[in-house]
Amino acid sequence: MPSFHPFPKLPLELRLAIWEMTVEPREVEVRIVKPTPEDPLEVQWSHPSQWHYIDSRRCNEAMSDVPTSTRAERKARRKAEQDWPRYRPYVHMVSSTIPGVLHSCREARNHGLYQQISLDVDKKHEDHRYVWLNLEIDLINIGTSFLNYFIPIASFLKRLKLRRANTDEWWSEYEKDLLPSFKNVENIYVVCVDGFWGWGDDDVFNYEWPCPYENLVFIDEHSPMGYLEVGHLDVDRICQKIADGEPFAHDKDF
Structure with a gap:
């Protein structure tokens, strides 16, 4: 009709x-x-x-x-x-x-x-x-834009997506300290510019993420298996497989 x-x-x-x-x-x-x-x-x-x-x-x-x-x-x-x-x-x-x-x-x-x-x-x-x-429901994808630009609305956002390299000094030493400003964010998606390897360090999980760990999603657009979205625990497991030189065979590996 x-x-x-x-x-x-x-x-x-x-x-x-x-x-x-x-x-x-x-x-x-x-x-x-x-x-x-x-x-x-x-x-x-x-x-x-x-x-x-x-x-x-x-x-x-x-x-x-x-x-x-x-x-x-x-x-x-x-x-x-x-x-x-x-x-x-x-x-x-x-x-x-x-x-x-x-x-x-x-x-x-x-x-x-x-x-x-x-x-x-x-x-x-x-x-x-x-x-x-x-x-309440929109996923705000800020790409590589600095977090400090969004401080005026940080407390209102519920779902956030950003593109970062953990090997970038500005992010790992300074900008990540702004994460607590997004105190009401429930889900965070991180596109890992440097691949999962750069995000397998324990320091990443000591960041003051405003959302629960289980609501963190890391994305590697160029992994050995192609595009991947995984939870925080799987990032460390995949990095360990890379370090051990284990092959990536099937989806079940993830």
């Missing part, structure tokens, strides 16, 4: 319940591009007006993981590249479109199914940017 014309005549409680049933978990890719100094620590004590402009290289780097499989996604990326506000303090870009239910009517938009979240410094700017998120 393409449409249900009597829908507006249903009781309000029933209509709202139906709107809520349209909400599904999404993986929302957010990319932060911020004109920062060479030393990320300077972000903590200097004003954005003192930072350098955002050059095209950094724009392209931030957009590298944004999907371009559909016409709408390609159009959105071209627009972002062409209309890039070079001197904006910082900007976040999102790969997903506005949830379809928000296009339907004012009642659906006002019901609080999604929240407008913005990380822009200049909230009075005419090109003020925001993204619609359901913070």
